[in-house]
Amino acid sequence: MAPVLRLARNETGIEAVLSRLAGQFGDRFSRAAAVREQHGHTTTRIENQPPDGVVFATSTEEVAAVVRLCAEHGVPVIPFGTGTSLEGHVNAPAGGISIDLSRMDRILAVRPEDLDCTVEAGVTRKRLNETLRDTGLFFPIDPGADASIGGMAATRASGTNAVRYGTMKDAVLSLTVVTPSGDIVRTGSRARKSSAGYDLTRLMVGSEGTLGVITEITLRLHGIPEGIAGGVCPFPSIEAACETVIATIQAGIPVARIELLDALQVKAVNAYSKLDLAETPTLFIEFHGTKAGVAEQAEIFEAIAADFGGGPAVFATKAEERTRLWQARHDAYWASVALMPGWKGTSTDVCVPISQLAACVTATQDDIAETGLIAPIVGHVGDGNFHVLVLADPADDIMNAKADAFIGRLNERAIAMGGTCTGEHGVGQGKMAYLPGEHGGALDLMRAIKRALDPGNIMNPGKIVAL
Amino acid sequence: MAPVLRLARNETGIEAVLSRLAGQFGDRFSRAAAVREQHGHTTTRIENQPPDGVVFATSTEEVAAVVRLCAEHGVPVIPFGTGTSLEGHVNAPAGGISIDLSRMDRILAVRPEDLDCTVEAGVTRKRLNETLRDTGLFFPIDPGADASIGGMAATRASGTNAVRYGTMKDAVLSLTVVTPSGDIVRTGSRARKSSAGYDLTRLMVGSEGTLGVITEITLRLHGIPEGIAGGVCPFPSIEAACETVIATIQAGIPVARIELLDALQVKAVNAYSKLDLAETPTLFIEFHGTKAGVAEQAEIFEAIAADFGGGPAVFATKAEERTRLWQARHDAYWASVALMPGWKGTSTDVCVPISQLAACVTATQDDIAETGLIAPIVGHVGDGNFHVLVLADPADDIMNAKADAFIGRLNERAIAMGGTCTGEHGVGQGKMAYLPGEHGGALDLMRAIKRALDPGNIMNPGKIVAL
Numbered sequence: 001m002a003p004v005l006r007l008a009r010n011e012t013g014i015e016a017v018l019s020r021l022a023g024q025f026g027d028r029f030s031r032a033a034a035v036r037e038q039h040g041h042t043t044t045r046i047e048n049q050p051p052d053g054v055v056f057a058t059s060t061e062e063v064a065a066v067v068r069l070c071a072e073h074g075v076p077v078i079p080f081g082t083g084t085s086l087e088g089h090v091n092a093p094a095g096g097i098s099i100d101l102s103r104m105d106r107i108l109a110v111r112p113e114d115l116d117c118t119v120e121a122g123v124t125r126k127r128l129n130e131t132l133r134d135t136g137l138f139f140p141i142d143p144g145a146d147a148s149i150g151g152m153a154a155t156r157a158s159g160t161n162a163v164r165y166g167t168m169k170d171a172v173l174s175l176t177v178v179t180p181s182g183d184i185v186r187t188g189s190r191a192r193k194s195s196a197g198y199d200l201t202r203l204m205v206g207s208e209g210t211l212g213v214i215t216e217i218t219l220r221l222h223g224i225p226e227g228i229a230g231g232v233c234p235f236p237s238i239e240a241a242c243e244t245v246i247a248t249i250q251a252g253i254p255v256a257r258i259e260l261l262d263a264l265q266v267k268a269v270n271a272y273s274k275l276d277l278a279e280t281p282t283l284f285i286e287f288h289g290t291k292a293g294v295a296e297q298a299e300i301f302e303a304i305a306a307d308f309g310g311g312p313a314v315f316a317t318k319a320e321e322r323t324r325l326w327q328a329r330h331d332a333y334w335a336s337v338a339l340m341p342g343w344k345g346t347s348t349d350v351c352v353p354i355s356q357l358a359a360c361v362t363a364t365q366d367d368i369a370e371t372g373l374i375a376p377i378v379g380h381v382g383d384g385n386f387h388v389l390v391l392a393d394p395a396d397d398i399m400n401a402k403a404d405a406f407i408g409r410l411n412e413r414a415i416a417m418g419g420t421c422t423g424e425h426g427v428g429q430g431k432m433a434y435l436p437g438e439h440g441g442a443l444d445l446m447r448a449i450k451r452a453l454d455p456g457n458i459m460n461p462g463k464i465v466a467l
Numbered sequence: 468m469a470p471v472l473r474l475a476r477n478e479t480g481i482e483a484v485l486s487r488l489a490g491q492f493g494d495r496f497s498r499a500a501a502v503r504e505q506h507g508h509t510t511t512r513i514e515n516q517p518p519d520g521v522v523f524a525t526s527t528e529e530v531a532a533v534v535r536l537c538a539e540h541g542v543p544v545i546p547f548g549t550g551t552s553l554e555g556h557v558n559a560p561a562g563g564i565s566i567d568l569s570r571m572d573r574i575l576a577v578r579p580e581d582l583d584c585t586v587e588a589g590v591t592r593k594r595l596n597e598t599l600r601d602t603g604l605f606f607p608i609d610p611g612a613d614a615s616i617g618g619m620a621a622t623r624a625s626g627t628n629a630v631r632y633g634t635m636k637d638a639v640l641s642l643t644v645v646t647p648s649g650d651i652v653r654t655g656s657r658a659r660k661s662s663a664g665y666d667l668t669r670l671m672v673g674s675e676g677t678l679g680v681i682t683e684i685t686l687r688l689h690g691i692p693e694g695i696a697g698g699v700c701p702f703p704s705i706e707a708a709c710e711t712v713i714a715t716i717q718a719g720i721p722v723a724r725i726e727l728l729d730a731l732q733v734k735a736v737n738a739y740s741k742l743d744l745a746e747t748p749t750l751f752i753e754f755h756g757t758k759a760g761v762a763e764q765a766e767i768f769e770a771i772a773a774d775f776g777g778g779p780a781v782f783a784t785k786a787e788e789r790t791r792l793w794q795a796r797h798d799a800y801w802a803s804v805a806l807m808p809g810w811k812g813t814s815t816d817v818c819v820p821i822s823q824l825a826a827c828v829t830a831t832q833d834d835i836a837e838t839g840l841i842a843p844i845v846g847h848v849g850d851g852n853f854h855v856l857v858l859a860d861p862a863d864d865i866m867n868a869k870a871d872a873f874i875g876r877l878n879e880r881a882i883a884m885g886g887t888c889t890g891e892h893g894v895g896q897g898k899m900a901y902l903p904g905e906h907g908g909a910l911d912l913m914r915a916i917k918r919a920l921d922p923g924n925i926m927n928p929g930k931i932v933a934l
Contacts, residue, residue, distance in 0.1 A: 199623075203916075351658040385660060418658070431663065441651070442654055
């Protein structure tokens with residue numbers, strides 16, 4: 001279990017806030033140990049640091065009232081969506097109040113002519129897409145989990161479609177945010193673009209609840225493409241797969257998804273999702289466009305893959321087959337964990353310039369082999385972003401120490417190659433130690449912004465800029 | 468001439484800095500009246516407020532040295548690129564030092580495999596594209612002027628390609644910035660995406676020199692498309708043209724450019740650029756893709772246009788014809804000014820949700836007619852962004868007062884329709900008055916950020932957050 005930062009608790013303030021919240025929120029406030037632990041829990045190996053109480057908010061005004069109360073007493077506020085973050089984002093190292101936004105789950109407006117919608121923070125991405133289906137529109141950002149839109153905005157999430165449709169930074173048009181003083185502000189208009197001042201929307205996206213609580217989100221939507229072609233393509237090596245990705249993007253093919261699984265990950269996926277793919281580095285690919293357009297894209301891709309010794313690509317002819325393939329891709333984490341029953345998995349991610357991807361992945365594979373770990377690799381390679389799922393026996397301290405050291409080297413390797421210590425998982429508690437190496441003096445600007453907007457340091461303290 | 472904010476001058480500090488700079492920079496420092504006036508000048512009706520001296524910097528380190536000196540003496544610093552901004556961005560209302568970055572014009576790296584490049588701030592967009600041509604890549608952002616990349620980043624510029632390729636917010640991967648204390652920081656890595664902390668890159672993009680001086684920019688590039696189809700399509704009304712735009716985008720056609728000219732603007736363009744277009748609302752359009760792909764896109768577009776009574780579209784068959792059409796579009800400002808020899812033109816821009824575009828443009832046309840102004844309209848309608856080129860006789864005070872009042876109503880109309888007071892020109896001095904109406908309490912967050920990063924208020928004071 002990775003060590004975490006411990007912060008001093010403001011016991012007097014916490015007690016005062018707890019008693020006030022109990023009176024105000026009744027059965028929408030909980031101090032039960034199980035509820036508190038669940039709200040500190042994330043899909044992470046970082047130890048649990050539960051909040052002192054959990055409020056289930058139902059409106060922006062309620063969130064503002066809780067934040068004002070906490071601000072008055074100097075008590076930490078930790079926003080909570082679905083608890084699927086990976087780096088300890090919802091832990092409460094100084095205690096405080098978790099604001100659970102899952103009951104703020106209304107879809108407030110869908111505007112097909114503007115290709116946008118406005119939702120409350122607790123709406124999950126799958127439910128949004130179910131609601132949108134009849135409009136011919138969809139919301140493309142798809143992290144593995146069925147995360148809340150608020151949490152996805154807060155962590156600047158992305159997923160398999162990012163190479164074509166961007167990340168939450170691109171998907172969010174505007175936010176309603178409760179500031180650390182409990183004011184309610186809107187960070188932008190519904191205009192597609194604006195030059196009217198500082199980009200508060202992008203500042204809040206990825207701020208992980210440290211600058212305010214995101215309560216409503218206006219999102220860009222996209223038309224469901226007329227034609228979709230998806231499939232898999234095996235390669236003799238990581239390098240061959242990466243060279244194919246680079247050449248495909250340089251050729252201007254607007255690939256919608258292009259995902260790399262290393263041989264061990266393919267093996268895990270075969271076993272878990274009952275597939276029979278060749279156990280070699282493999283690209284999962286998808287093209288969106290007109291029917292003629294996707295056929296043309298697939299043809300050009302196959303020719304490029306063949307140039308690098310890859311193929312033959314197998315395209316799914318039916319939508320169900322395609323769904324099954326992508327479900328298998330999204331289940332890669334569970335497939336990996338299932339490789340070693342009883343062991344725990346840690347999912348860590350880095351992102352490098354695409355020219356460095358093959359070198360970074362193969363150096364990482366060598367490191368895994370030398371360290372004696374079991375750690376499949378899967379990546380959003382169109383963006384140069386990849387995940388390593390490090391498996392370890394929780395009872396084996398030496399193995400866990402080796403895993404920690406390996407993760408440290410992975411992050412430093414990515415930064416040394418001109419990349420970042422996290423492409424999409426966020427900083428939380430787990431990646432703070434790498435920010436000085438990645439950002440240098442720019443980290444001081446982040447700290448100055450945090451101090452300016454949250455002088456009492458009540459918003460999700462102990463995260464991002466706390467080291 | 469629009470009134471501007473006047474700020475107190477720090478005469479002692481300015482004198483101290485001027486004498487130090489004269490010694491340090493020799494003939495790369497100027498106090499000549501013509502040079503100073505040119506560095507306060509912008510393509511704007513806002514009165515000239517020249518700086519006290521101009522430094523022609525040649526490196527990031529030199530910029531940092533000048534900023535440190537100015538910080539020490541509490542003297543304003545105004546970054547200058549090509550002077551093509553439209554809202555008084557480079558004026559010096561408290562005097563101070565203009566740092567001219569035009570001699571920082573090196574293209575530091577082009578990396579075709581990563582589809583990115585790094586340039587100094589003074590490189591202009593046209594020179595970048597000339598340099599890139601042999602690589603098969605291009606940089607798509609095209610404001611009317613041949614602006615510097617640093618200035619485009621500072622104002623969050625866009626242009627005709629934004630509907631497909633985004634704005635400077637999307638084009639910039641990372642910046643080198645000299646902070647208000649004279650430190651040199653890098654806002655991000657070359658990774659395509661990152662969740663590693665606050666998005667300093669997007670905070671600096673559009674900050675108009677008020678948070679630091681941008682000295683180097685790493686940009687995303689795109690492959691020159693294999694197929695390009697471009698042309699013009701006449702419509703019976705603004706509504707018909709706007710409905711066609713909405714339906715085209717909803718149909719998932721990845722249109723590269725889609726520009727609306729109202730009848731008066733077409734008349735101006737015909738006269739200035741020797742074209743013979745029908746003088747009716749007209750869309751200029753362009754599609755990028757494979758050869759088969761663009762033919763398919765054009766066909767679908769024509770069918771949609773016909774549904775709304777538009778067409779026939781005329782597609783340019785040769786590249787020269789296409790270039791001539793788009794040159795005419797880029798010359799719309801000069802064509803408008805040429806309508807009334809001796810008069811001055813003011814280019815103002817707003818952006819609304821696309822569903823509101825037809826209503827906003829027609830209400831604006833009615834306002835122009837009722838006010839008795841001559842003011843052609845041209846717009847990046849795929850984004851809901853349009854420009855009004857307000858013409859007025861500089862000797863006619865009543866006409867200029869009417870023009871001012873009209874521009875005020877235009878901005879308020881756009882904000883009331885869920886839009887923004889500027890889609891791409893920026894705030895500078897000219898749009899500050901509209902920010903409280905657009906942003907409400909969020910403006911306080913912008914002010915807090917400004918105070919935190921620039922406590923001495925030396926970076927381009929009197930802009931964006933100064934009201």
